[in-house]
Amino acid sequence: MHFSAEQYSNLHRVAPEIILCLFGIVIMLLDPFLGRGRQRMLGWVAFVGTLAALASLRLMYLDQGYAYSELIRADLFSIFAHAVVIGAAALCVLDAINYLDDENLQRGEFYALVLFATAGMGILAGANELLTAFIGLEMSSISSYILAGFRKRATKSNESSLKYFILGSFATAFFLYGIAMVYGVTGTTRIDQVQPALDQIFSATGQVPALSILGLALIFVGLGFKVVAAPFHIYGPDVYEGAPTPVTALLASGPKAATFALMVRIFYISFPGEVHFWFWAIWGSAILTMFVGNLAAIVQSNVKRMLAYSSIAHAGYILVAFAAATVYGVSALLFYLAAYTLMKVGAFLVVTHLGQQDEKHLEITDYAGLGTRQPGLAVCFSLFLFSLLGLPATGGFLGKFFAFQAALDSHATFGPAILWLVIIAAINSVIGAYYYLRIIIAMYFWEPSKDYTPSKVPLALFTALAIAAIGTLYLGILPRDVLNAAFAAAGSLVAH
Numbered sequence: 047m048h049f050s051a052e053q054y055s056n057l058h059r060v061a062p063e064i065i066l067c068l069f070g071i072v073i074m075l076l077d078p079f080l081g082r083g084r085q086r087m088l089g090w091v092a093f094v095g096t097l098a099a100l101a102s103l104r105l106m107y108l109d110q111g112y113a114y115s116e117l118i119r120a121d122l123f124s125i126f127a128h129a130v131v132i133g134a135a136a137l138c139v140l141d142a143i144n145y146l147d148d149e150n151l152q153r154g155e156f157y158a159l160v161l162f163a164t165a166g167m168g169i170l171a172g173a174n175e176l177l178t179a180f181i182g183l184e185m186s187s188i189s190s191y192i193l194a195g196f197r198k199r200a201t202k203s204n205e206s207s208l209k210y211f212i213l214g215s216f217a218t219a220f221f222l223y224g225i226a227m228v229y230g231v232t233g234t235t236r237i238d239q240v241q242p243a244l245d246q247i248f249s250a251t252g253q254v255p256a257l258s259i260l261g262l263a264l265i266f267v268g269l270g271f272k273v274v275a276a277p278f279h280i281y282g283p284d285v286y287e288g289a290p291t292p293v294t295a296l297l298a299s300g301p302k303a304a305t306f307a308l309m310v311r312i313f314y315i316s317f318p319g320e321v322h323f324w325f326w327a328i329w330g331s332a333i334l335t336m337f338v339g340n341l342a343a344i345v346q347s348n349v350k351r352m353l354a355y356s357s358i359a360h361a362g363y364i365l366v367a368f369a370a371a372t373v374y375g376v377s378a379l380l381f382y383l384a385a386y387t388l389m390k391v392g393a394f395l396v397v398t399h400l401g402q403q404d405e406k407h408l409e410i411t412d413y414a415g416l417g418t419r420q421p422g423l424a425v426c427f428s429l430f431l432f433s434l435l436g437l438p439a440t441g442g443f444l445g446k447f448f449a450f451q452a453a454l455d456s457h458a459t460f461g462p463a464i465l466w467l468v469i470i471a472a473i474n475s476v477i478g479a480y481y482y483l484r485i486i487i488a489m490y491f492w493e494p495s496k497d498y499t500p501s502k503v504p505l506a507l508f509t510a511l512a513i514a515a516i517g518t519l520y521l522g523i524l525p526r527d528v529l530n531a532a533f534a535a536a537g538s539l540v541a542h
Contacts, residue, residue: 059113059120060172061102062128063165069095070161077154085152089143089506092157096136096164103128112174116236119174122538126380126531127171127307130387134299135164137391140510141398142292148403149197149290156196160296163189167304176225176235179308183221183272186301187214194289194297200404206288213271213281221268227261228316240316248319259323265312266327272305275361276334283342286354291401294350295394298357299387306364306383310376313368314539321371325460328369329467336362336474343481350397350408352481353390356434359478360386366471367449369464370456376536378448381529385441385521389433392514396427399507413485415494423503424489426515431482433518436475441521446475448529 057064073088073095080087106120106128113120139160146152166185173179191214195207229235232243247255270278286294313324339359346352364386367379400416400423401407417424433442450468457464503511521528 055109055111056113058105058109059111060118061105062099062132063168065099065102066095066132066161066165066168069098070158070165073154073158073161080154082152085154086143086147088154088157089139089146092139092161093136095161096132096139099132099164100129100136103132117175117178118169118172120172122531122535123307123310123376123380124172126535127303127383128168130303130380130384131167131171131300132164134296134303134387134391135160137395137510137514138292138296138300140506141295141391141395142290143506144504145290145292145398151196151290156193159189159193163193163296164300167300170304171307173308173311174237176228176237176312179237180218180222180225182304183218186304187218187272190214190293190297190301193293194285196290196293200288202288203290204288206285209281210285210289217268217271217278219268220264220271224261224264224266224268227257227264231255231258231261237311237316241319244317244319254320254323258317259320262312262317262320262324263327266309266324269305269309269312270331273302273309273361273364274358275331275365276338276358277331279335279338279358279361282358283351283354286357287348287351291350291394291398291405294354295391295398298354298394299391302357302361302364303383303387306368306379310368310379310539314371314376318371325369325371325463328365329463332362332365332369332467333470334362335359335365336471340474340477340481344477346481347410348408349410349413349485350394350401350405352410352485353393353397356478356481357390359474360390360434362474363446363449363471366453366467369460369467370452371459372452372456373533373536373540374455375452376539377529377532378445378452380532380535381521381525382445382449384528384532385433385445385518388514388517388521389430389440389442392511392518393427393430393434395507395511395514396423396430399423399501399503402501410485410488411492413488414492415489417490419494420503426511427489428486429515429518431486433522435479435482439519439522441518441525444522444525446471
């Protein structure tokens with residue numbers, strides 16, 4: 047079979063999705079032929095698949111442009127988002143290998159679903175058309191619904207899956223209604239053609255169609271659900287707590303990064319002229335998200351649930367960078383997503399190991415004395431918590447610094463409102479210090495729990511922890527390369 051140059055380019059520009067889906071299919075084909083004791087090998091196959099997908103980003107980089115009738119765009123922005131999403135999936139696969147053994151859930155379909163979900167996230171990150179983005183959203187969501195309920199014998203896991211499915215269906219409906227309204231006004235679902243159509247309408251009528259603003263609002267509702275931004279966060283803590291911990295790590299990182307990438311494309315490319323409409327929606331949601339996440343996390347005694355509320359709070363910090371509506375704001379958002387993914391997944395890696403079988407050790411009291419029982423794990427967990435808090439020399443600190451700086455730099459455009467947003471974000475960072483430091487104090491200053499038996503960290507988990515810890519420190523100490531990549535990615539989006 048002979049492929050034309052255009053067909054080769056199409057394949058190059060969706061290479062990560064092709065590789066992820068192929069590896070997912072291979073895993074499903076191999077699964078029936080492997081005995082129960084050998085299915086963990088499929089986890090390593092899935093990990094190799096994520097590495098191959100990361101390597102294929104080189105093909106996207108060398109052959110940038112539109113793919114498949116301009117439905118997908120491969121640019122530096124898409125490549126950066128892909129790297130974050132696939133990296134999160136790779137760490138979560140490593141996390142799951144021993145977890146599934148401990149829970150007697152070792153099945154090939156778990157890894158296949160993770161790869162399919164990641165492929166959907168990649169489509170979200172690179173979509174240049176709203177219905178294509180919807181397909182990516184559904185690929186990611188449907189796989190995630192099943193993964194959330196993978197512990198079939200656990201009531202909380204079943205509840206997690208059901209809540210995620212029901213509320214996710216509502217969010218999808220809002221997203222589709224928003225697309226329909228935008229199409230009704232502009233006659234297009236192409237992300238890069240919406241603004242020119244709105245400009246023509248404005249030139250003819252002198253006003254922005256109210257239906258297009260309503261459509262954008264509905265799109266924000268649908269995507270706000272995926273990034274767990276308030277007031278669309280209701281499902282988050284229950285789903286994150288009930289899902290298997292490696293799945294929680296994936297849900298708290300990958301979909302958030304991919305959906306924020308799509309939101310940036312839609313708001314910055316399709317509706318840049320309406321920034322004074324959507325700025326206030328982002329502004330209000332950011333404040334509400336930060337307060338809801340941090341204040342609710344303070345009263346949690348379950349570490350997994352606390353990290354779920356922490357994830358909500360961090361969505362608010364990311365929205366601060368989003369609200370800047372500048373190239374610097376986009377680059378700060380991308381850098382924050384990279385740092386957030388490493389530190390959040392890293393924290394859940396520790397929770398996975400310490401939770402042990404049936405996830406029965408998830409209370410803060412179970413972490414008492416960890417600094418003397420397992421000092422290596424305690425140091426790693428402390429690093430991730432300090433980064434989530436925003437302590438200097440960690441990726442989390444620079445993520446917040448760049449996000450807040452980007453917002454301050456847009457003061458001339460938005461006036462005192464953006465200054466107050468940064469002040470409120472800083473106050474929330476102080477609030478967040480309480481519950482992060484409480485865990486660290488428990489690890490180093492509380493008496494060890496007598497009913498807890500430490501277990502050795504397996505190779506797969508050790509590898510994932512090392513990657514997350516080194517990455518968190520690297521972004522905090524030597525951020526230049528990643529920050530330059532984020533600036534280049536933001537520039538490619540605006541040039542679009």
